Amino acid sequence: MQRFRFNGLLLAAVLLIPVLPAQAQEMDHSMHMHHGHDMSAGDSLAWRMAPMDGMTMPMMPEMMDDVPDTGAFLPGFGMDVSMLPEARPSEIIDMANGDTLRMDASMVRRTINGREYVMMAYGGMYPGPLIRADRGAKVVVEFTNNIEMPTTVHWHGLRLDNAFDGIPGLTQDPVETGETFTYELKFPDTGMYWYHPHMREDVQQDLGLYGNMLVDPTEEDYYAPVNREVPLILDDLLVDANGLFPYGEEAPTHALMGRFGNVMMVNGITDYSLDIEAGEVVRFYLTNVANTRTFNVNFGGARIKVIADDVSKLEREQFVSSVIIAPAERYIVDVYFDDEGTYEITNAVQAIDHFRGTFVPETHQLGTISASGSASADHADAFAEARTNEDTIADIDGFRRYFDKAPDHNLRLTIETKDLHPMTMRMMEVDTLYFPPIEWNEGMPMMNWLSTGDEAKWTLLDEDTGKKSMEINWQWEVGDVVKIRVFNDPASFHPMNHPFHVHGQRFVVTHIDGVPNRNMGWKDTVIIPVGSTIDILVDVTNPGKWMAHCHIAEHLHAGMMLGFEVRDPSMPNAGR
C-alpha cells in the first residue's frame, strides 16, 4: 500500500497565513502598544488589556504592560463602515438535487448592541443562508471569496467527497480574495450540519462566517410531529469599550483556553426572541459555533427532549433538564411550552473564580420565547412519548460486535509549552490542585490572551507510535471499523476540555470513562472532558485524505490536529 506523505508543514503554514488588508499591513506597529495597555484607546486596533468581565482576581503588576507576541489585527480596520452593506438576517435556501447556489464571503456592517462593527458574512447574511435539502441530494455551491483574507469552506459533518472538504493544503488551495471555488455537496445523512472557514477560524468564523445545512428526512414519520422548527446558532463575541477586541496578526491569541466572548448571541443577535402559541412543541436545531465556549442551554423550565445527535437520531429519545453543547456539536431537541408566558433561553453554568477558589453560578441571557394564545395543533401526547428509534438501533447494530475491541489507536491530549510568560508559568504551577472537566468561563483572561501557538503547542500524542499531531497519518481502508481511545491527560501543563472532530466519517461514542454508552447516535464531534477517556468507533466509509482535530479554533491553530488517509481498495488511485 502506497503511503502518502502528509505535508503538515505546508498545511500549518497555510492555516497560519493571514493576508492582511493593505491598510493594516501598512499601519504603524507602534499602535500595538508594546509599552503598556492604553486603557482609553480610541483606536480599536490598539492592544489594550483583555476584558476582565466578572473577574475578582487582581491584576499582577508583572503582567500589566504585556501584550501577546503578535501584532493586533482586525479585518477591515480603517474601512468606512458606512460604506459596507448592512448584513441581513439569514434566509432559508431550499435546494433540490442538482441545484447550484452562488454564495460569497464578504465584509459587512453589523450593528450589535447599538454599535456598528465591520464583520463578515456568507451571502451577506447573519448567519449565512440555511441550505435545506433532502437526504440523498447533491448540490453545488459556487463560492467566491470577497473578504480580505484567503479562506476555504468546510462543510462540517457531511460525508462528502474529499476534494470538497475545504482543507487548505490538503484538499484544496486557499481561495484567495476574488477567487471562486466550486464545492459539490452531498447529504447522505439526515440532520443539521454547518459550514465555516477552515483558515483562521478564530477570526473569520468569529466574525460571522458560519451557516447551517438542514438535511430533511425522506422517510415518513422520521421525527415526531411538532408545531414549528427553529434553528438556533449559539455564539459569543469578545468586545470592549473600544469595539471588537483585536485578534492576533501572525497567530491567534488566547491559545491556552481559546477566545471566550463576553457578548452572547443567538442567530447572530443579542436579543433573540420568538413568538409562539402556548401548547406548542418547538423543534430546535442547536449548533454551537463559538470559538471555545461550551453552553448549557435551558428553555426557562420548559420540558426538553433530545431527539438527535450530530449525524443521526439517538437510539432513544431522552428527556433532559438542559442541553450541553460543545463547539461544533449539534443537537436536535423538542421543547414543550405548555403554558402562556415568557420563557428565557439561558446558558446556566458554574463558572470558576480561581482567585477565591470557588464555583460561581453564572447565567447568560440568550433569548426570549413568548407563548400566548393556544396552539392550533396539539402535539403534547407525541411529545410525552420518548420514542425508541429502531432505525438508528438497526444502523448501529452492525457495529456492536466491535464495541469492546482493543483500541486501534490510543490518543493522548496534552500540551507542550515554550517561553510562556514567566508569570503565567508561575501562576499555573501554583494553581494546579483542580482542573474542572469543562472550562465554562474565561477564568484567566490575561494569561490566556497573552498566549499564542508559539508558546502553547496543543498536542495529539499517538501513544502507540510516539508521533505527535501532524506527524500522525493513520492509514485506514473503506470498510474498516476503527476504535480510537482518546485520553485527556489531567497531568498536562494546562488540561482543558477539547471537542474532538473527525472529518468525512461518522462515529459513535462507545464508552465514557469505561462506562458503556447506553444511548448512542452518530456523531462527528465529541467533547473530551479533562481526565476522561472516551472510546469512539469510526465507521470508515469515505476515501481520501482527512484530518481530525480539536474544534477550539485557537487549539487547532496551536497544533491540535492530525491526518489520516482512507484508501478504497476498489479504487487504488482514489484520494491520491
Add this chain to the structure above:
Amino acid sequence: MSPPIRFDRLVHAMRFLLPRIGFLLILAIAVMALPARDVDSAASEADTACAEGVSPDYYEIELVTTRKVSGARLAKGVGEVTYVQSPFGISLSEDGSYLVNIDVSMSNVKLADGKQLVAWVTTPQLDEISSLGALDENLQVSGQTDFNKFLLVITLEPAGEEPGTMWTGPVVSRGMSRSGLMHTMAGHGPFETEPCAVYGY
C-alpha cells in the same frame, strides 16, 4: 539411624531466631491479612479496562480512615466518580453543577454485629448532607450528587435502619472531591500581600 541432635547448633539457632520472632510473626500476620481480592483485582485489572464504573483517576476520591472506630482503624476506601449518563457525555443539573455517580467501596473493615456503614456526601460547610445509602455486604454502595465541592463521609450506623438526614454514628473514613482542593489563593503564593480581608478571607 537418625543423626544425633547437636544441642549447640539448636541453641545457636534459637539465639538467632528469638530476637526476630516478633518481626517474623508480624510479617506472617500481614501476609495472611492481605485481602484476597487485592490479588484478584491486580490479576484482572487488564480484563476490566472497559468495565463499568472505571473512574477517571483524576476525580477519584480516596477515603482516609479516622482510626477511631474499632474494626475500621485500617479501613481503606475509594469513591469512584463518573458522569451520570446523558446524551451529552457529561451530565449537569439545571444550574450547571456536575451531576455525578459515586461508587463507594471499602475494605479492611470488620463490622461489629448490629452495625452497618453508611455513605454520605456533604458540602465543605456541612450545611447540606445527603445519604448515598448503606454499604452492602461487599462494602459497596452507589449514589449521585450535584454538589460542586463535597466531602464523602463513611459512618458507622445501627444495622437495618434507613439513613436519616444526618449521620448519628462515628465517622469511619472521609475523603474530599477533587474540586474541594480548589481554595482561595489569597494569603499565599503570588498573592501573599493581598489584603485578604477585603476579599473576605
